Amino acid sequence: MTHNKASRCGVPLTCCDSSPLQSSKNWRAAVDLTGRLLTAHGQGYGKAGQPTSHTTDSLQLWFVRLSLLTKLNLFQNAELECEPFGNLDQPDLYYEYYPTVYPGRRGSMVPFSMRLLHAELPQYLGKPQEALDRLYNLKTICLAILENLEKGLAEDGSMITLAQENRQASLTLWRSRLSRVMYSMANCLLLMKDYVLAVETYHSIIQYEPQQRVQLLSGIGRIFLQIGDVKTAERYFQDVEKAYQMKGSNFSHATCVLMNRAFVYLSQNNYADAHATFLEVLKIDPKNPVANNNAAVCLLYLGRLKESLGQLEGLVQQDPALYLHESVLFNLTTMYELESSRSTQKKQALLDAVACREGDSFNTQCLKLV
Amino acid sequence: MRLTKPTLFTNLPVTCEGRDLPGDLFAQLMREDPSTIKGAETLMLGEMLTLPQNFGNIFLGETFSSYISVHNDSNQVVKDILVKADLQTSSQRLNLSASNTAVAELKPECCIDDVIHHEVKEIGTHILVCAVSYTSQFGEKLYFRKFFKFQVLKPLDVKTKFYNAESDLSSVTDEVFLEAQIQNITTSPMFMEKVSLEPSMMYNVTELNSVTSRDQGESTFGKMSYLQPMDTRQYLYCLKPKTEYAEKAGVIKGVTVIGKLDIVWKTNLGERGRLQTSQLQRMAPGYGDIRLSLEVIPDTVNLEEPFDIVCKITNCSERTMDLVMEMCNMRSIHWCGISGRQLGKLTPGASLLLPLTVFSSEQGLQVRSRPSEATFYSCFIGYLMFSVICFRAFLD
Numbered sequence: 001m002t003h004n005k006a007s008r009c010g011v012p013l014t015c016c017d018s019s020p021l022q023s024s025k026n027w028r029a030a031v032d033l034t035g036r037l038l039t040a041h042g043q044g045y046g047k048a049g050q051p052t053s054h055t056t057d058s059l060q061l062w063f064v065r066l067s068l069l070t071k072l073n074l075f076q077n078a079e080l081e082c083e084p085f086g087n088l089d090q091p092d093l094y095y096e097y098y099p100t101v102y103p104g105r106r107g108s109m110v111p112f113s114m115r116l117l118h119a120e121l122p123q124y125l126g127k128p129q130e131a132l133d134r135l136y137n138l139k140t141i142c143l144a145i146l147e148n149l150e151k152g153l154a155e156d157g158s159m160i161t162l163a164q165e166n167r168q169a170s171l172t173l174w175r176s177r178l179s180r181v182m183y184s185m186a187n188c189l190l191l192m193k194d195y196v197l198a199v200e201t202y203h204s205i206i207q208y209e210p211q212q213r214v215q216l217l218s219g220i221g222r223i224f225l226q227i228g229d230v231k232t233a234e235r236y237f238q239d240v241e242k243a244y245q246m247k248g249s250n251f252s253h254a255t256c257v258l259m260n261r262a263f264v265y266l267s268q269n270n271y272a273d274a275h276a277t278f279l280e281v282l283k284i285d286p287k288n289p290v291a292n293n294n295a296a297v298c299l300l301y302l303g304r305l306k307e308s309l310g311q312l313e314g315l316v317q318q319d320p321a322l323y324l325h326e327s328v329l330f331n332l333t334t335m336y337e338l339e340s341s342r343s344t345q346k347k348q349a350l351l352d353a354v355a356c357r358e359g360d361s362f363n364t365q366c367l368k369l370v
Numbered sequence: 371m372r373l374t375k376p377t378l379f380t381n382l383p384v385t386c387e388g389r390d391l392p393g394d395l396f397a398q399l400m401r402e403d404p405s406t407i408k409g410a411e412t413l414m415l416g417e418m419l420t421l422p423q424n425f426g427n428i429f430l431g432e433t434f435s436s437y438i439s440v441h442n443d444s445n446q447v448v449k450d451i452l453v454k455a456d457l458q459t460s461s462q463r464l465n466l467s468a469s470n471t472a473v474a475e476l477k478p479e480c481c482i483d484d485v486i487h488h489e490v491k492e493i494g495t496h497i498l499v500c501a502v503s504y505t506s507q508f509g510e511k512l513y514f515r516k517f518f519k520f521q522v523l524k525p526l527d528v529k530t531k532f533y534n535a536e537s538d539l540s541s542v543t544d545e546v547f548l549e550a551q552i553q554n555i556t557t558s559p560m561f562m563e564k565v566s567l568e569p570s571m572m573y574n575v576t577e578l579n580s581v582t583s584r585d586q587g588e589s590t591f592g593k594m595s596y597l598q599p600m601d602t603r604q605y606l607y608c609l610k611p612k613t614e615y616a617e618k619a620g621v622i623k624g625v626t627v628i629g630k631l632d633i634v635w636k637t638n639l640g641e642r643g644r645l646q647t648s649q650l651q652r653m654a655p656g657y658g659d660i661r662l663s664l665e666v667i668p669d670t671v672n673l674e675e676p677f678d679i680v681c682k683i684t685n686c687s688e689r690t691m692d693l694v695m696e697m698c699n700m701r702s703i704h705w706c707g708i709s710g711r712q713l714g715k716l717t718p719g720a721s722l723l724l725p726l727t728v729f730s731s732e733q734g735l736q737v738r739s740r741p742s743e744a745t746f747y748s749c750f751i752g753y754l755m756f757s758v759i760c761f762r763a764f765l766d
């Protein structure tokens with residue numbers, strides 16, 4: 001079905017074409033499909049260096065291809081394919097370059113998400129400073145545009161007046177883009193282990209995304225736990241409790257508060273209370289996968305290997321869609337190896353379970369079969 | 371399996387906007403992913419705990435925790451299983467297992483579990499020896515051992531420097547400042563929970579590593595509450611000899627024991643480590659038998675105008691001294707007074723205040739010193755002005 005569509009050149013793409021492949025997580029197949037579709041557009045394999053004719057559709061295809069490569073952790077491939085685009089500001093990436101195709105339209109054809117991906121990529125290739133530079137550049141642009149909008153100008157600073165709802169929509173859009181860029185920056189700083197700056201950046205997101213305050217404060221608390229500064233982590237978790245008490249009983253906040261408490265118990269070597277607290281989370285939210293996984297982990301530290309294994313295996317069997325996840329499988333295989341030197345059989349069984357459910361993108365390293 | 375603390379699973383967020391080709395797909399995938407934070411899926415640091423994947427490094431002062439599991443792989447019941455875990459270092463052998471009684475029987479596919487903890491107190495090779503003895507179904511007594519070797523490394527590099535303060539002109543006692551340089555030589559960041567100096571009997575200590583402002587104590591290190599690998603921090607302590615010890619000898623001399631540093635640190639998820647240095651020693655500055663200090667001296671003086679200073683001479687030896695003072699003029703500093711004066715006898719530990727008048731014939735900061743000769747004692751004085759007073763001491 002999709003092959004036929006690919007063979008027709010210049011077909012305007014809708015997301016229906018590739019989404020069946022994507023939603024079943026067959027990303028490798030999806031990447032191949034984008035390759036074929038791009039070739040149909042006159043770009044793609046072997047076409048680097050030839051005169052280009054980008055369209056918004058072809059750029060979207062490129063974006064999908066690059067983001068899938070990133071999801072597959074094929075960062076070097078993604079970087080190589082990004083290179084011909086330079087810094088995404090070449091003239092042939094602007095509407096004005098194609099006056100016959102897009103008469104009267106101005107601005108960049110590059111999707112913002114693609115700019116973000118392009119900025120984030122270097123950090124996965126051991127060049128986090130370059131990623132930070134690109135992200136800061138993006139942040140500056142977002143801030144400039146927001147300033148223009150707030151002053152009553154158009155996004156690019158020109159004196160075009162916008163209708164009220166257009167202005168509001170634009171403000172909302174660019175605010176969300178700004179906080180997305182800031183998330184990327186904070187994540188990059190965390191990857192670089194620059195904890196002081198990472199914490200500051202996460203903190204500054206709160207003013208743009210106040211509804212994520214609880215999650216951000218909890219996240220910062222966890223960073224301090226990773227450093228070993230349990231006291232400061234507790235202070236942040238107390239802030240979360242205060243925010244939770246002020247807002248009233250929000251279901252997800254209650255679990256957040258309990259999770260944080262459990263992590264503090266863990267940091268104090270109190271595995272028994274940590275386990276009990278994770279069970280309390282399950283009383284509120286029985287299907288919470290994090291609480292289920294973490295409770296099983298605590299059991300191991302309490303010397304109850306069999307129980308822990310039983311719990312995790314049960315979860316995988318009951319709800320494979322949720323629990324055939326890299327982190328859970330890492331834990332399972334680690335415990336199989338601890339249990340017996342004949343763990344290969346059990347790991348093989350896991351591989352079989354994964355094969356019939358997951359797509360071609362599953363990272364089988366977590367099964368530690370080699 | 372070594373039980374270091376678990377780690378938090380991190381995600382790699384890939385997002386797009388609604389207007390992009392994938393539409394809501396990426397966002398949906400992230401929402402469905404069990405390891406993301408609900409409501410803030412782009413937050414990288416999740417809440418899923420992952421068990422340790424390898425042994426990692428272990429450092430002196432940390433606690434070695436390990437899971438020991440004996441699993442019956444066969445299809446027969448096994449009886450009288452005794453599990454013993456010992457830790458063998460280069461100097462000793464320690465028993466680590468909690469229970470010493472044998473387990474009656476172990477059915478197939480069942481296991482005996484134990485979690486052991488041991489605070490590592492030695493550097494170098496350690497061997498965990500697990501010995502299992504059991505009786506098979508047929509009454510055969512069997513025994514096997516497994517060895518797990520690991521190295522314990524040094525986590526911190528501690529250097530100490532002493533600074534003597536002769537600044538306190540009014541008291542006999544000297545303050546000693548201890549600067550401790552602590553370097554993190556591990557591969558992960560360390561949170562320094564406590565670095566304190568436990569003084570020896572003779573001293574009182576004040577730590578100078580926090581600033582109190584508005585009832586809140588803040589560390590001098592500010593926001594950097596942790597040490598990155600290879601980073602160094604300097605901690606400062608001020609030690610004052612206790613009054614009873616200061617008066618006793620007049621001045622403390624020779625090699626004295628200052629105290630020891632107690633360092634507690636934490637790493638990932640509260641993994642704790644603790645080290646104490648050995649007793650730190652300080653060689654007191656050699657004053658010899660006589661100590662000369664300036665008690666009173668003006669900051670600035672006018673050229674060729676006489677001014678008064680007060681010196682204090684302390685007898686630091688065990689014998690009574692009979693002092694004679696001779697004044698030697700330098701090129702720029704001239705004495706006003708009688709040279710060759712008898713100062714009287716000075717008992718051990720006692721001191722004598724000596725008012726003198728001096729004037730200077732040259733502008734600028736005067737700094738002088740003169741090497742001592744056999745029967746003359748010369749001393750190095752004060753900050754702004756130096757002069758050399760030579761005197762001979764007649765000893766009993």
